[in-house]
Amino acid sequence: MDYINFLYTLAFGIFLLLINGAIKSLLESSFTYQYYTIAVESADKPRALCIGVIHIKLVGDDGDIGKEVELVASVFPEKFKRGYKNIFKIENKSYMSITGIYVRGGKSVGETGWNIDRFTVTNEDTGEETIIPVFTNIRAGRTYKFLADDDTLPQSASIAQKEDRKRDLQYMRELYELTEERLPGCPPLVKQLPPEETFSYSYQFELGTKAAAFLIDAKFKELFSGGFHEIEDMHKVFHRLLKVFPVPSNLNRWRDDVLFGMQRLMGVNPNVIRLCTKIPEKLAVDDHMLKPFLENMSLPQALQEKRIFVIDYEILQKAHPKAGYIMTAPIALFYQRYDGNLVPVAIQLFQKPGDDNPVFLPSDRVNTWILAKMWFNLADANYHQSISHVGFTHLKMEGIVVCTHRQIHRSHPVYKLLMPHFLYLLAINHMSIPQLLERNGFIDKVLNIGSDGMKDLIKHKNMNWRMDIDGDLLSDLKTRGVYDPDNPNLLPYYYYRDDALKLYECIYSYVKKYLDLYYRSDGDVKEDYELQNWRKEFVTPVEEQGLGLLGVYGVDGKFTTKDHVYRILTNIIFICSVQHAAVNFRQYEEYAFPPNYPASLRGHPPYSKEQIDEAMLMKSLPDEKTMYNTMIIASITSTQGMNKLGNFEVEYITDKEALKVAAEFRSNLKLISEANDKSNTKRRHEKYTCLNPNFVPNSISI
Numbered sequence: 066m067d068y069i070n071f072l073y074t075l076a077f078g079i080f081l082l083l084i085n086g087a088i089k090s091l092l093e094s095s096f097t098y099q100y101y102t103i104a105v106e107s108a109d110k111p112r113a114l115c116i117g118v119i120h121i122k123l124v125g126d127d128g129d130i131g132k133e134v135e136l137v138a139s140v141f142p143e144k145f146k147r148g149y150k151n152i153f154k155i156e157n158k159s160y161m162s163i164t165g166i167y168v169r170g171g172k173s174v175g176e177t178g179w180n181i182d183r184f185t186v187t188n189e190d191t192g193e194e195t196i197i198p199v200f201t202n203i204r205a206g207r208t209y210k211f212l213a214d215d216d217t218l219p220q221s222a223s224i225a226q227k228e229d230r231k232r233d234l235q236y237m238r239e240l241y242e243l244t245e246e247r248l249p250g251c252p253p254l255v256k257q258l259p260p261e262e263t264f265s266y267s268y269q270f271e272l273g274t275k276a277a278a279f280l281i282d283a284k285f286k287e288l289f290s291g292g293f294h295e296i297e298d299m300h301k302v303f304h305r306l307l308k309v310f311p312v313p314s315n316l317n318r319w320r321d322d323v324l325f326g327m328q329r330l331m332g333v334n335p336n337v338i339r340l341c342t343k344i345p346e347k348l349a350v351d352d353h354m355l356k357p358f359l360e361n362m363s364l365p366q367a368l369q370e371k372r373i374f375v376i377d378y379e380i381l382q383k384a385h386p387k388a389g390y391i392m393t394a395p396i397a398l399f400y401q402r403y404d405g406n407l408v409p410v411a412i413q414l415f416q417k418p419g420d421d422n423p424v425f426l427p428s429d430r431v432n433t434w435i436l437a438k439m440w441f442n443l444a445d446a447n448y449h450q451s452i453s454h455v456g457f458t459h460l461k462m463e464g465i466v467v468c469t470h471r472q473i474h475r476s477h478p479v480y481k482l483l484m485p486h487f488l489y490l491l492a493i494n495h496m497s498i499p500q501l502l503e504r505n506g507f508i509d510k511v512l513n514i515g516s517d518g519m520k521d522l523i524k525h526k527n528m529n530w531r532m533d534i535d536g537d538l539l540s541d542l543k544t545r546g547v548y549d550p551d552n553p554n555l556l557p558y559y560y561y562r563d564d565a566l567k568l569y570e571c572i573y574s575y576v577k578k579y580l581d582l583y584y585r586s587d588g589d590v591k592e593d594y595e596l597q598n599w600r601k602e603f604v605t606p607v608e609e610q611g612l613g614l615l616g617v618y619g620v621d622g623k624f625t626t627k628d629h630v631y632r633i634l635t636n637i638i639f640i641c642s643v644q645h646a647a648v649n650f651r652q653y654e655e656y657a658f659p660p661n662y663p664a665s666l667r668g669h670p671p672y673s674k675e676q677i678d679e680a681m682l683m684k685s686l687p688d689e690k691t692m693y694n695t696m697i698i699a700s701i702t703s704t705q706g707m708n709k710l711g712n713f714e715v716e717y718i719t720d721k722e723a724l725k726v727a728a729e730f731r732s733n734l735k736l737i738s739e740a741n742d743k744s745n746t747k748r749r750h751e752k753y754t755c756l757n758p759n760f761v762p763n764s765i766s767i
Contacts, residue, residue: 098157099156104184105119105138108147108181109263111174111178116173117137118136118173120169121133123157123165128164147715166186168203168211169207170204172205175204178204181199181203182200200484212476215475215719218593233474234474234595238471241470242255243610250520250524252460254464264492299686313658318662322427325408329376329399330559333647333652333662334445334448336453336541348411349418355410359372371555372401373401374547378445379396380394387509387516387518390667392443392444392514393414393440393444396416406558412437414670436670436677439666439682443513443665445662452522456522458649461536462640467491468612472602479630481717482576483637488707488714502516532615533618536636560753571734571737572643580630580634582726584630590625590630604622643710645762653703657696659692664687665695702767705762708763709758709761711727
């Protein structure tokens with residue numbers, strides 16, 4: 066009996082399977098199939114065998130998942146450029162619209178993966194185009210899900226999406242680890258460069274750099290012409306190598322006090338000068354000493370009328386120069402004349418006054434005053450490279466990039482806003498920082514401070530660098546007393562300030578309008594746990610695996626208003642684009658001719674006001690090899706290879722309303738660019754173009 070029941074049960078089960086199969090076949094035969102074109106837009110070639118094999122499933126508007134299709138990309142151009150598209154045609158179910166895609170990496174892409182920016186799916190019948198953002202390295206064996214409408218705050222995501230985001234971010238935290246080990250005491254960096262962050266054109270970049278170096282080396286014998294005996298010998302370098310090294314626009318800044326003053330306002334280090342309201346006790350000057358240079362004003366009167374400015378490089382005492390070299394730690398006063406020009410009126414080369422540390426004045430012997438200015442510029446240049454440039458654009462921003470990947474999901478609007486300004490930042494740091502800071506690297510070759518001294522300076526500044534002051538243009542200008550919109554006569558030729566403010570306001574407007582599309586109220590900010598975790602990792606101490614960032618906006622450990630988010634995002638974008646442009650792209654103009662702006666000086670600074678002849682000046686200036694190395698590094702770092710601000714190399718934003726905001730941003734930048742062109746036709750001393758939006762790249766990529 067049991068055996069008969071078993072047979073009946075078995076037969077009934079087979080019958081159900083047959084019925085289900087028939088129903089499934091019937092349903093499938095009733096589906097409408099059609100062709101889709103899929104464009105796979107790549108960030109890079111697949112590293113493993115240069116073959117990209119992925120398996121995809123389209124997701125329809127009803128949540129239905131189509132059949133799995135294999136896509137094989139076996140051909141990539143030799144000179145690969147980001148954005149290259151592989152085009153495929155597939156047959157799949159007909160959907161009213163495509164809402165997403167499942168992607169599984171094939172074995173051939175390996176663990177290094179195929180870095181894909183986006184899929185564009187086009188319905189061949191209707192012409193409807195669906196963009197699906199990816200911005201992910203598709204690795205072998207992993208399955209990923211991507212959505213078309215992928216601009217969601219985490220609290221608004223579905224339960225399934227929240228789980229997906231949580232899993233994705235956990236993976237990103239394993240991939241992007243913060244560490245202090247690479248440069249102890251300096252801003253934390255990524256522990257190991259993820260494959261996603263490498264240059265897509267790294268091979269060409271390296272070849273180009275080597276080719277340039279080779280071309281320069283071919284001229285090596287012409288450069289070394291038996292030594293520099295007079296300043297004119299340095300001039301001849303440019304004429305001899307004009308095809309390789311162009312002549313800077315002005316070779317006489319070192320002789321002219323007005324141009325020396327302009328270096329504080331439009332040079333590579335334009336954000337250190339501050340209003341002086343009281344003469345520091347350590348600076349041995351008085352009214353009698355300075356009155357001849359104040360246009361008949363007394364010193365108290367000049368202070369009262371906000372005409373005295375100061376630069377104090379006390380921090381340089383914290384850094385030990387390389388063996389055999391001296392580093393000054395000067396303090397200098399500048400006076401704004403009635404004609405608006407800023408000129409130096411006193412330079413003390415070390416912090417402690419004394420008989421062997423006199424205050425140098427414009428009335429001193431010509432070459433003595435010139436040499437004092439050169440040693441001041443030496444300090445300015447070494448501070449510039451250590452703090453203004455490498456330390457607090459390149460290094461400081463790297464930690465912020467890492468935290469963003471660790472805490473903000475790729476579906477988050479903030480992620481999409483920031484990513485164009487992070488492009489290749491980790492890659493350039495990974496490639497260049499070791500070359501710069503290793504023993505006998507470029508820093509040891511061209512700066513008095515040397516690589517160890519540079520690290521010392523960065524460490525010391527890192528202890529008190531604040532996002533809400535140092536990283537906030539408006540706060541920084543106010544703190545230094547050089548911003549007063551009601552007083553147009555305050556430093557009227559401060560071109561950096563005036564041009565930077567226009568761009569800062571433009572970026573702030575862009576950020577605000579963009580974020581207002583997603584954050585309807587301050588409550589949305591408070592509930593955004595990814596954003597709050599991002600902030601938390603910023604302020605977590607370094608020893609607890611955080612960034613240790615000071616001055617992050619917020620109340621009680623959280624972002625509590627939309628304005629907090631507007632400001633920090635504006636600051637980050639500004640530093641990664643505008644501020645880096647200001648401190649980077651005039652380097653060749655300033656550094657190439659050593660008397661104008663020496664990165665290195667030999668011997669010792671003047672300890673008295675005795676007569677100095679030109680031969681003694683020449684003994685202080687760098688030798689041919691140091692000048693050669695300085696010209697190479699300044700030439701390479703002044704190269705602009707990326708798109709201009711707003712013209713993004715990769716368009717992370719896909720939401721239609723957000724794209725309108727980005728388009729408005731570009732329109733506003735164009736107006737600023739046109740205004741900058743007009744201003745430069747009227748500027749009294751020199752053109753200042755490095756903050757023209759046409760010359761400001763989106764990111765720190767050089």
